[in-house]
Amino acid sequence: MALIQCENISIAYEGQTVIEDLSFQMDQGDYLCIVGENGSGKSTLVKSLLGLKSPSKGKIIFGDGLLQREIGYLPQQNDVQKDFPASVYEVVLSGRLNGRGFHPFYKAEDKRRAKENMQLLGIDDLARSCFRDLSGGQKQRVLLARALCATKKLLLLDEPVTGLDPIVTAEFYQLIKEINQKSGIAVVMVSHDIESALRDATHILHLQENARFFGTTEDYKKSAVGRQYIKSGQIDVQEAVVEERLKQMKGGDKS
Numbered sequence: 594m595a596l597i598q599c600e601n602i603s604i605a606y607e608g609q610t611v612i613e614d615l616s617f618q619m620d621q622g623d624y625l626c627i628v629g630e631n632g633s634g635k636s637t638l639v640k641s642l643l644g645l646k647s648p649s650k651g652k653i654i655f656g657d658g659l660l661q662r663e664i665g666y667l668p669q670q671n672d673v674q675k676d677f678p679a680s681v682y683e684v685v686l687s688g689r690l691n692g693r694g695f696h697p698f699y700k701a702e703d704k705r706r707a708k709e710n711m712q713l714l715g716i717d718d719l720a721r722s723c724f725r726d727l728s729g730g731q732k733q734r735v736l737l738a739r740a741l742c743a744t745k746k747l748l749l750l751d752e753p754v755t756g757l758d759p760i761v762t763a764e765f766y767q768l769i770k771e772i773n774q775k776s777g778i779a780v781v782m783v784s785h786d787i788e789s790a791l792r793d794a795t796h797i798l799h800l801q802e803n804a805r806f807f808g809t810t811e812d813y814k815k816s817a818v819g820r821q822y823i824k825s826g827q828i829d830v831q832e833a834v835v836e837e838r839l840k841q842m843k844g845g846d847k848s
């Protein structure tokens with residue numbers, strides 16, 4: 594069974610549809626990048642995957658033992674309480690809270706997971722530092738460790754490298770890739786960085802009115818929508834829409 598199966602979902606705010614009739618699925622170990630221009634509904638879809646916004650139509654089915662409350666989530670940076678007056682260890686450990694249900698006290702297992710993930714991300718020597726005193730890159734590592742504490746199956750990252758310099762960004766992408774490949778944790782990443790998405794992701798979901806794509810990264814590169822988005826370094830895919838329609842009329846490539 595698929596880890597996540599979205600079946601014909603539509604999502605709306607106060608009657609205004611943002612995503613219409615979207616279907617896709619992902620399996621254990623997949624690395625899915627969600628791309629598309631501003632306002633195309635990427636963060637809205639993330640909210641629905643987290644159960645914070647119910648689809649107005651269709652359904653999202655979780656399989657393979659994945660529970661919605663056990664998704665490891667790293668929100669967009671501007672959503673994060675950057676000045677949080679807690680230690681790194683406390684922030685990482687708080688990733689265990691969601692899975693605790695009605696038991697708000699940490700167990701030895703929670704503390705072990707927090708330490709393990711701090712080690713994995715090379716931030717164990719920062720354990721007692723105050724979160725708000727860290728650099729942007731260090732903060733993202735801490736929040737990634739926190740997200741990892743919440744899950745063994747799925748990481749959900751919403752534009753995680755915004756504001757980071759190129760070197761720190763490259764290191765962060767490398768970390769995500771290693772976690773995905775070594776531990777088999779599936780990754781969903783909302784990204785405006787098409788180059789990195791093409792390099793690291795196994796699958797692409799491109800959200801855009803009239804020009805949606807879901808499939809493998811290789812197929813995306815060959816698709817009209819993908820080629821246009823890659824060529825233009827993003828945005829206007831109208832040309833691709835026209836090209837796609839012409840092809841369909843001729844009975845050609847429908848990818």
Ligand SMILES: Nc1ncnc2c1ncn2[C@@H]1O[C@H](COP(=O)(O)OP(=O)(O)OP(=O)(O)O)[C@@H](O)[C@H]1O
Pocket residue numbers: 606611629630631632633634635636637638
């Ligand atoms: N809480 C809300 N209430 C009403 N409309 C909203 C709300 N949140 C988002 N929207 C609208 O839904 C649409 C999709 O927004 P969303 O943030 O999901 O897009 P996005 O693809 O993540 O954009 P970006 O790339 O800029 O982050 C936009 O038109 C936005 O104005």
